[in-house]
Amino acid sequence: MTIRPILLHPDPRLKRRCEPVREITDALRAAADDMLETMYDAPGVGLAGPQIGLMSRILVMDCVKDPEAAPRPMVLLNPEVTWQSEETNTYEEGCLSIPEQYAEITRPAEVKVRWLGLDGATHEEQFAGLWATCVQHEIDHLNGRLFIDYLSPLKRQLITRRMIKLKREKARA
Template structure:
């Protein structure tokens, strides 16, 4: 169990095209466990192995829906209290994922990225897609994805090709996003 540093732009390793996983061993299981720890620590919903400096075709995703069966917890932040419903962890692992049959219909989501902190922008992607992937044992699966899961898996799979979500923006919007990120870093 380890939390790794998440690479941030302009780290050139983020432009690396990741290589397929061929060994489904304890090293892979440790990598995936560390990726979940790192993602949860950063409050993310998805992470590609290259974001922690490992150029392998591995993704972890957890959209963490609110758990309707959970007991509400009372939180007290800065003098005001409110009821908080804990989220349910639904960790998903995708090894060597491939998109099959992306929809022609596009959906727009406001995306962010742990490698591009505090920057958010609307990105259009296929609204649905079928994904073929392997699990930690090397078994192959196919699954239809829609909604936020379709967006998230496409975003994470872009990382495997060395593509960041800001690469989908116009030159002007990308330039503005990078300037904003630079100002945020200078202020910190």
Template structure:
């Protein structure tokens, strides 16, 4: 397994429309393992193949819900208040979506503050359908269909945008998008 480089805006490859996966082989499984490793290392909850430079209709998601049965872990970063904090450990629930399609997005929308590994440290509210049905294939090519809501519905729609060359900041007004890209550029220059 390997940690792959995550493309960052304004890399033109992020505007690529990804092609359907038609070969379900060991190479695909290795790519998925590398994508999960990359996503966990970057503390993300979703990653599309194009974000690591592979233009295939493939995404991985793990919402990593808090594990109520686990002992809280000491925090490894400073919250700036001089106190020791404990974080509730998360459960890994990795999910793979090959050739996903959205069916029946709801007319009702929900606003959610989104961020993206390809647009680091930029967060903005995006309105998306509150629920949707999703059809996809697994790593063996079997077809699945499921109704999704809440964070899962937001996350799958966000990741599927990547497959069509769309970033979450493309949903913002021109002014907000340009402010986000300027902030990103400044952060890069400071690094």
């Protein structure tokens, strides 16, 4: 397993819609392992393909926060929301591609998601709480959308400027 570099906003790949996964290959399985390793190392609770430059509809997540509880790594291929609650939740979201920037984002409190697993089977699960927020955030990535796209143009511009400055500083280091 390899920890992959995470793309930082602004990067045109983060704004592109990803292609569906057509077949489950050893390379895709290896990429999923790398994504989980990268996510845990960051540390984060979710990571989508485009964040490591993989322009396929793949995401990984594990929202188990309790250090005493067993981790629950999940790999979702071609995920789609099939139902969402009318009730909403607001979470302070962050993103591994937009480090140290956070904003209150309101999303459906619960969602039902269908996806293809690495086992080749179709899975469906209803998510609530942080899991629901995370899966929606990561699916947004697959559609070329970032959490800052939910903010006002002014706030989005401010965060983008901070990220450009951060990228410049990293390039000099």
